[in-house]
Amino acid sequence: MSPLLRQREQRCYLGKWQIMNSLCVFCGSAPGKDDVYLEAARLFGTILAKRKITLVYGGGSIGLMGAVANATLRAGGRAVGVIPRQLWDQEVGHRALSDLFIVDSMHERKAKMAELADGFVVLPGGIGTLEEFFETWTWSQLGIHAKPIGILDVNGYWSGLFEFLDRMIVTGFLKPEHRALVQLSSDPEALLDATAAWASAQDLAQPPRRAATAI
Numbered sequence: 001m002s003p004l005l006r007q008r009e010q011r012c013y014l015g016k017w018q019i020m021n022s023l024c025v026f027c028g029s030a031p032g033k034d035d036v037y038l039e040a041a042r043l044f045g046t047i048l049a050k051r052k053i054t055l056v057y058g059g060g061s062i063g064l065m066g067a068v069a070n071a072t073l074r075a076g077g078r079a080v081g082v083i084p085r086q087l088w089d090q091e092v093g094h095r096a097l098s099d100l101f102i103v104d105s106m107h108e109r110k111a112k113m114a115e116l117a118d119g120f121v122v123l124p125g126g127i128g129t130l131e132e133f134f135e136t137w138t139w140s141q142l143g144i145h146a147k148p149i150g151i152l153d154v155n156g157y158w159s160g161l162f163e164f165l166d167r168m169i170v171t172g173f174l175k176p177e178h179r180a181l182v183q184l185s186s187d188p189e190a191l192l193d194a195t196a197a198w199a200s201a202q203d204l205a206q207p208p209r210r211a212a213t214a215i
Protein backbone atom coordinates (compact mmCIF):
# COMPACT_ATOMS: atom_id res chain seq x y z
CA MET A 1 0.00 0.00 0.00
CA SER A 2 1.39 3.40 -0.97
CA PRO A 3 2.05 6.03 1.71
CA LEU A 4 -0.64 8.20 0.10
CA LEU A 5 -3.32 5.53 0.40
CA ARG A 6 -2.22 4.67 3.93
CA GLN A 7 -2.48 8.34 4.86
CA ARG A 8 -6.00 8.48 3.39
CA GLU A 9 -7.14 5.40 5.28
CA GLN A 10 -5.64 6.68 8.52
CA ARG A 11 -7.35 10.03 8.07
CA CYS A 12 -10.65 8.18 7.58
CA TYR A 13 -10.00 6.03 10.63
CA LEU A 14 -9.17 9.05 12.76
CA GLY A 15 -12.58 10.43 11.85
CA LYS A 16 -11.66 13.77 10.33
CA TRP A 17 -14.46 13.74 7.75
CA GLN A 18 -17.00 15.60 9.79
CA ILE A 19 -15.80 18.89 8.36
CA MET A 20 -15.34 19.14 4.61
CA ASN A 21 -12.39 21.49 4.24
CA SER A 22 -11.73 20.91 0.57
CA LEU A 23 -13.58 19.53 -2.43
CA CYS A 24 -12.25 18.39 -5.77
CA VAL A 25 -14.45 19.53 -8.66
CA PHE A 26 -14.35 17.63 -11.95
CA CYS A 27 -15.96 19.54 -14.82
CA GLY A 28 -15.64 20.44 -18.48
CA SER A 29 -12.79 22.31 -20.08
CA ALA A 30 -15.54 23.53 -22.44
CA PRO A 31 -18.23 26.03 -21.40
CA GLY A 32 -21.12 24.11 -23.00
CA LYS A 33 -23.47 25.64 -25.56
CA ASP A 34 -26.02 26.98 -23.09
CA ASP A 35 -25.16 29.64 -20.49
CA VAL A 36 -26.99 27.57 -17.88
CA TYR A 37 -23.80 25.48 -17.43
CA LEU A 38 -21.51 28.47 -16.88
CA GLU A 39 -24.03 29.99 -14.47
CA ALA A 40 -24.23 26.74 -12.48
CA ALA A 41 -20.43 26.51 -12.34
CA ARG A 42 -20.16 30.12 -11.10
CA LEU A 43 -22.84 29.55 -8.47
CA PHE A 44 -21.10 26.39 -7.28
CA GLY A 45 -17.75 28.19 -6.97
CA THR A 46 -19.38 31.01 -5.02
CA ILE A 47 -21.08 28.56 -2.63
CA LEU A 48 -17.75 26.82 -1.97
CA ALA A 49 -16.22 30.14 -0.98
CA LYS A 50 -19.21 30.97 1.21
CA ARG A 51 -18.87 27.61 3.00
CA LYS A 52 -15.08 28.12 3.34
CA ILE A 53 -14.42 24.97 1.35
CA THR A 54 -11.20 25.06 -0.67
CA LEU A 55 -11.71 24.27 -4.35
CA VAL A 56 -9.29 21.70 -5.78
CA TYR A 57 -9.49 21.37 -9.55
CA GLY A 58 -7.56 20.89 -12.78
CA GLY A 59 -5.92 24.33 -12.80
CA GLY A 60 -7.17 25.62 -16.15
CA SER A 61 -8.76 28.99 -16.85
CA ILE A 62 -11.10 27.88 -19.64
CA GLY A 63 -14.60 26.41 -19.76
CA LEU A 64 -16.48 25.42 -16.63
CA MET A 65 -13.15 24.76 -14.89
CA GLY A 66 -12.15 28.41 -15.16
CA ALA A 67 -15.66 29.58 -14.27
CA VAL A 68 -15.74 27.63 -10.97
CA ALA A 69 -12.26 28.82 -9.99
CA ASN A 70 -12.90 32.48 -10.86
CA ALA A 71 -16.18 32.48 -8.94
CA THR A 72 -14.53 30.95 -5.86
CA LEU A 73 -11.69 33.49 -5.95
CA ARG A 74 -14.04 36.42 -6.59
CA ALA A 75 -16.12 35.40 -3.57
CA GLY A 76 -13.00 35.43 -1.39
CA GLY A 77 -12.41 31.66 -1.33
CA ARG A 78 -9.38 29.46 -2.02
CA ALA A 79 -8.82 27.73 -5.35
CA VAL A 80 -5.99 25.23 -5.79
CA GLY A 81 -5.06 23.93 -9.24
CA VAL A 82 -3.25 20.77 -10.29
CA ILE A 83 -2.16 20.79 -13.92
CA PRO A 84 0.21 18.64 -15.97
CA ARG A 85 3.07 20.66 -17.49
CA GLN A 86 2.13 19.64 -21.04
CA LEU A 87 -1.47 20.90 -20.61
CA TRP A 88 -0.50 24.37 -19.37
CA ASP A 89 -0.97 25.99 -22.81
CA GLN A 90 -3.88 23.83 -24.00
CA GLU A 91 -6.01 24.42 -20.90
CA VAL A 92 -4.63 27.96 -20.40
CA GLY A 93 -3.26 27.47 -16.89
CA HIS A 94 -4.80 29.85 -14.36
CA ARG A 95 -2.24 32.44 -13.19
CA ALA A 96 -4.04 33.80 -10.14
CA LEU A 97 -4.82 30.74 -8.02
CA SER A 98 -4.29 30.47 -4.26
CA ASP A 99 -1.97 27.55 -4.92
CA LEU A 100 -0.84 25.71 -8.03
CA PHE A 101 0.79 22.29 -8.46
CA ILE A 102 2.44 21.60 -11.81
CA VAL A 103 2.81 17.83 -12.24
CA ASP A 104 4.30 15.53 -14.86
CA SER A 105 1.35 13.36 -15.86
CA MET A 106 -2.44 12.92 -15.84
CA HIS A 107 -2.03 10.12 -13.28
CA GLU A 108 -0.12 12.41 -10.96
CA ARG A 109 -2.77 15.08 -11.42
CA LYS A 110 -5.58 12.77 -10.30
CA ALA A 111 -3.58 11.39 -7.39
CA LYS A 112 -2.70 14.90 -6.21
CA MET A 113 -6.27 16.16 -6.51
CA ALA A 114 -7.53 13.13 -4.58
CA GLU A 115 -4.88 13.64 -1.89
CA LEU A 116 -5.82 17.31 -1.42
CA ALA A 117 -9.60 16.85 -1.32
CA ASP A 118 -12.02 15.60 1.33
CA GLY A 119 -14.60 14.75 -1.33
CA PHE A 120 -15.50 15.08 -5.00
CA VAL A 121 -18.22 16.86 -6.93
CA VAL A 122 -18.83 16.41 -10.64
CA LEU A 123 -20.31 19.17 -12.79
CA PRO A 124 -21.21 18.79 -16.48
CA GLY A 125 -18.23 17.96 -18.66
CA GLY A 126 -16.88 15.77 -21.41
CA ILE A 127 -14.92 12.53 -21.50
CA GLY A 128 -12.14 13.89 -19.25
CA THR A 129 -14.74 14.63 -16.58
CA LEU A 130 -16.29 11.17 -17.03
CA GLU A 131 -12.90 9.49 -16.77
CA GLU A 132 -12.11 11.32 -13.54
CA PHE A 133 -15.56 10.55 -12.11
CA PHE A 134 -15.49 6.84 -12.95
CA GLU A 135 -12.00 6.31 -11.58
CA THR A 136 -12.93 8.06 -8.34
CA TRP A 137 -16.13 6.01 -8.08
CA THR A 138 -14.42 2.68 -8.81
CA TRP A 139 -11.83 3.45 -6.13
CA SER A 140 -14.68 4.04 -3.71
CA GLN A 141 -16.34 0.78 -4.81
CA LEU A 142 -13.09 -1.05 -4.07
CA GLY A 143 -12.75 0.60 -0.66
CA ILE A 144 -9.53 2.41 -1.63
CA HIS A 145 -10.99 5.67 -0.34
CA ALA A 146 -14.07 6.59 1.69
CA LYS A 147 -14.68 10.10 0.43
CA PRO A 148 -18.08 11.35 -0.73
CA ILE A 149 -18.84 11.77 -4.42
CA GLY A 150 -21.59 14.11 -5.58
CA ILE A 151 -22.97 14.82 -9.03
CA LEU A 152 -24.53 18.18 -9.77
CA ASP A 153 -27.24 17.67 -12.34
CA VAL A 154 -27.57 20.89 -14.34
CA ASN A 155 -30.43 21.07 -16.81
CA GLY A 156 -30.85 17.26 -16.75
CA TYR A 157 -27.34 16.84 -18.16
CA TRP A 158 -26.68 13.58 -16.29
CA SER A 159 -30.13 11.99 -16.62
CA GLY A 160 -29.12 9.75 -19.55
CA LEU A 161 -26.12 8.45 -17.62
CA PHE A 162 -28.23 7.65 -14.57
CA GLU A 163 -30.79 5.81 -16.71
CA PHE A 164 -27.94 3.70 -17.97
CA LEU A 165 -26.69 3.07 -14.42
CA ASP A 166 -30.20 1.81 -13.54
CA ARG A 167 -29.92 -0.57 -16.48
CA MET A 168 -26.59 -1.78 -15.14
CA ILE A 169 -28.29 -2.60 -11.84
CA VAL A 170 -31.23 -4.39 -13.52
CA THR A 171 -28.85 -6.45 -15.64
CA GLY A 172 -26.69 -7.37 -12.65
CA PHE A 173 -23.50 -5.48 -13.49
CA LEU A 174 -23.74 -2.81 -10.79
CA LYS A 175 -24.68 -3.48 -7.18
CA PRO A 176 -27.27 -1.11 -5.66
CA GLU A 177 -24.93 -0.46 -2.71
CA HIS A 178 -22.20 0.67 -5.12
CA ARG A 179 -24.65 2.92 -6.98
CA ALA A 180 -25.48 4.41 -3.56
CA LEU A 181 -21.88 5.59 -3.16
CA VAL A 182 -22.76 8.53 -5.44
CA GLN A 183 -25.13 11.38 -4.48
CA LEU A 184 -27.09 13.12 -7.26
CA SER A 185 -28.85 16.47 -6.94
CA SER A 186 -29.76 19.47 -9.08
CA ASP A 187 -29.47 21.75 -6.03
CA PRO A 188 -25.84 22.67 -5.16
CA GLU A 189 -26.54 23.46 -1.50
CA ALA A 190 -28.50 20.20 -1.04
CA LEU A 191 -25.71 18.29 -2.79
CA LEU A 192 -23.05 19.72 -0.48
CA ASP A 193 -25.20 18.91 2.57
CA ALA A 194 -25.71 15.34 1.27
CA THR A 195 -22.00 14.76 0.66
CA ALA A 196 -21.12 16.10 4.11
CA ALA A 197 -23.78 13.85 5.70
CA TRP A 198 -22.47 10.85 3.75
CA ALA A 199 -18.95 11.61 4.99
CA SER A 200 -20.14 11.82 8.59
CA ALA A 201 -21.99 8.50 8.23
CA GLN A 202 -18.79 6.89 6.94
CA ASP A 203 -16.97 8.31 9.91
CA LEU A 204 -19.47 6.77 12.32
CA ALA A 205 -19.22 3.42 10.56
CA GLN A 206 -15.47 3.21 11.08
CA PRO A 207 -13.18 1.49 10.50
CA PRO A 208 -13.57 1.97 6.74
CA ARG A 209 -13.87 -1.09 4.53
CA ARG A 210 -10.59 -2.94 4.01
CA ALA A 211 -8.75 -0.68 6.45
CA ALA A 212 -8.02 -3.61 8.78
CA THR A 213 -6.16 -5.49 6.12
CA ALA A 214 -4.76 -2.47 4.27
CA ILE A 215 -2.94 -0.68 7.09
Ligand code: AMP
Pocket residue numbers: 027028029030058060087091106107109110125126127128129130131132
Ligand atom coordinates in the same frame (compact mmCIF):
# COMPACT_ATOMS: atom_id res chain seq x y z
P1 AMP B 1 -13.31 17.38 -20.43
O1 AMP B 1 -14.42 16.92 -19.55
O2 AMP B 1 -13.02 16.39 -21.54
O3 AMP B 1 -13.49 18.78 -20.93
O4 AMP B 1 -12.00 17.36 -19.53
C1 AMP B 1 -12.04 17.94 -18.26
C2 AMP B 1 -10.69 17.87 -17.61
O5 AMP B 1 -10.32 16.50 -17.44
C3 AMP B 1 -9.55 18.51 -18.41
O6 AMP B 1 -8.76 19.24 -17.49
C4 AMP B 1 -8.78 17.30 -18.90
O7 AMP B 1 -7.40 17.60 -19.05
C5 AMP B 1 -8.96 16.34 -17.75
N1 AMP B 1 -8.66 14.96 -18.09
C6 AMP B 1 -8.98 14.29 -19.20
N2 AMP B 1 -8.53 13.02 -19.14
C7 AMP B 1 -7.88 12.89 -17.95
C8 AMP B 1 -7.16 11.86 -17.30
N3 AMP B 1 -7.02 10.64 -17.85
N4 AMP B 1 -6.62 12.11 -16.09
C9 AMP B 1 -6.75 13.33 -15.53
N5 AMP B 1 -7.41 14.36 -16.08
C10 AMP B 1 -7.96 14.15 -17.29
